[in-house]
Amino acid sequence: MMEKIFERVESYRDFSVEVLSKLIEIKALSPENGGDGEYEKAEYVESLLENLKVRRYDAKDDRVSSGVRPNIVAELEGEEKRRLWIVTHLDVVPEGDISLWESDPFKAVYKDGKVYGRGSEDNGQSLVGSIIAAKALIDLEITPKLTLSLAFVSDEETGSRYGIQHLINLGVFRKDDLILVPDAGFPKGDKIEIAEKNILWLKITVLGKQGHASRPDLCKNANRKAMQLLVELDKELHKKFSKRNDLFNPPYSTFEPTKREKNVDNINTIPGRDVSYIDCRILPEYKNEEVIEFVKEFVEKRKEDFEVFVDVVQDESSPPTKEDSEIVQRLMRAIKVARNIDAKLCGIGGNTCAAFFRKAGFETAVWSTTDGKAHEPNEYAKIDNLIEDAKVFALLPVL
Numbered sequence: 001m002m003e004k005i006f007e008r009v010e011s012y013r014d015f016s017v018e019v020l021s022k023l024i025e026i027k028a029l030s031p032e033n034g035g036d037g038e039y040e041k042a043e044y045v046e047s048l049l050e051n052l053k054v055r056r057y058d059a060k061d062d063r064v065s066s067g068v069r070p071n072i073v074a075e076l077e078g079e080e081k082r083r084l085w086i087v088t089h090l091d092v093v094p095e096g097d098i099s100l101w102e103s104d105p106f107k108a109v110y111k112d113g114k115v116y117g118r119g120s121e122d123n124g125q126s127l128v129g130s131i132i133a134a135k136a137l138i139d140l141e142i143t144p145k146l147t148l149s150l151a152f153v154s155d156e157e158t159g160s161r162y163g164i165q166h167l168i169n170l171g172v173f174r175k176d177d178l179i180l181v182p183d184a185g186f187p188k189g190d191k192i193e194i195a196e197k198n199i200l201w202l203k204i205t206v207l208g209k210q211g212h213a214s215r216p217d218l219c220k221n222a223n224r225k226a227m228q229l230l231v232e233l234d235k236e237l238h239k240k241f242s243k244r245n246d247l248f249n250p251p252y253s254t255f256e257p258t259k260r261e262k263n264v265d266n267i268n269t270i271p272g273r274d275v276s277y278i279d280c281r282i283l284p285e286y287k288n289e290e291v292i293e294f295v296k297e298f299v300e301k302r303k304e305d306f307e308v309f310v311d312v313v314q315d316e317s318s319p320p321t322k323e324d325s326e327i328v329q330r331l332m333r334a335i336k337v338a339r340n341i342d343a344k345l346c347g348i349g350g351n352t353c354a355a356f357f358r359k360a361g362f363e364t365a366v367w368s369t370t371d372g373k374a375h376e377p378n379e380y381a382k383i384d385n386l387i388e389d390a391k392v393f394a395l396l397p398v399l
């Protein structure tokens with residue numbers, strides 16, 4: 001039966017190129033990115049799901065002309081009520097600097113086994129892969145063991161409030177569901193992501209006293225104070241939060257001073273205000289709270305006669321999915337059977353839809369095979385990857 005499934009999936013190669021190309025040409029940008037949402041794209045996707053039980057969970061959003069951000073759920077009933085989900089997103093990011101593209105980002109180009117265009121890899125490849133996986137089972141009249149559920153959601157690139165968070169809040173998912181989010185991957189398809197570092201963005205504001213650069217005796221230089229604080233804080237953070245976890249690359253928490261706001265316009269003025277930011281990616285062994293507490297105590301002790309404020313700009317964390325969870329074990333088996341690959345587990349420093357699932361208590365795996373071209377100019381998807389991943393998707397509810 002496995003061989004039959006693989007052969008059938010292979011036979012959809014041309015169909016996949018055609019569908020993926022069409023998807024690229026229906027621009028689906030969120031209103032935050034200057035677009036009109038995902039409605040038209042969702043209508044097209046829905047037209048491909050004729051033999052599945054389809055439901056819509058659109059979220060109201062007056063900023064787009066359709067008035068809603070579409071979310072589609074499509075089901076192929078299995079022997080068991082328990083569901084295996086494959087969750088992909090409809091929206092894409094803007095093209096970025098257009099001069100870096102060799103073709104029109106919203107006109108698909110098929111060349112050397114790759115489809116080029118914005119959204120081809122992120123998340124078109126897996127979206128089409130999930131459709132042909134279901135199609136193979138339907139065309140072969142195979143009833144999978146688990147019910148196969150596909151979700152096509154909006155708003156992944158701009159916060160997921162109208163997408164996956166909306167579905168989770170509506171209670172669409174059940175605790176015994178198995179969830180795969182194929183929205184990040186590695187070129188060989190040999191890594192399953194089961195954990196994401198906590199994200200913490202801090203804003204540090206130092207207030208001193210502005211004045212003429214020739215009279216520092218009358219001023220308080222916020223720039224110097226901020227630099228001293230940041231350099232020392234950087235050292236202390238790394239020392240204090242020094243645990244290692246080899247699931248991640250790099251295998252430790254990172255604390256990077258990044259943005260600094262502009263201060264004075266001229267060289268001969270001592271700035272009285274300095275605003276800097278630190279991007280922290282923290283191992284799940286620590287709570288963000290501990291880091292915030294540590295930073296606040298640190299500046300309190302060293303601020304002297306300056307005023308220093310610590311603000312939290314972003315604070316996200318989710319528990320890792322267990323290595324022995326059913327979704328991870330099932331996925332490892334399917335990858336082995338379909339591809340003869342022994343997949344390893346890993347964690348990443350970024351954030352996907354999986355974080356929302358994990359936070360809500362759902363065991364979730366992230367896996368796909370990609371060259372990592374998401375958000376880049378000349379983004380492409382390899383059709384071989386699409387097909388090989390679809391074989392794994394099709395096996396998942398069957399095994």
Ligand SMILES: [Zn+2]
Nearest residue numbers: 122123156183
């Ligand atoms: Zn994505």
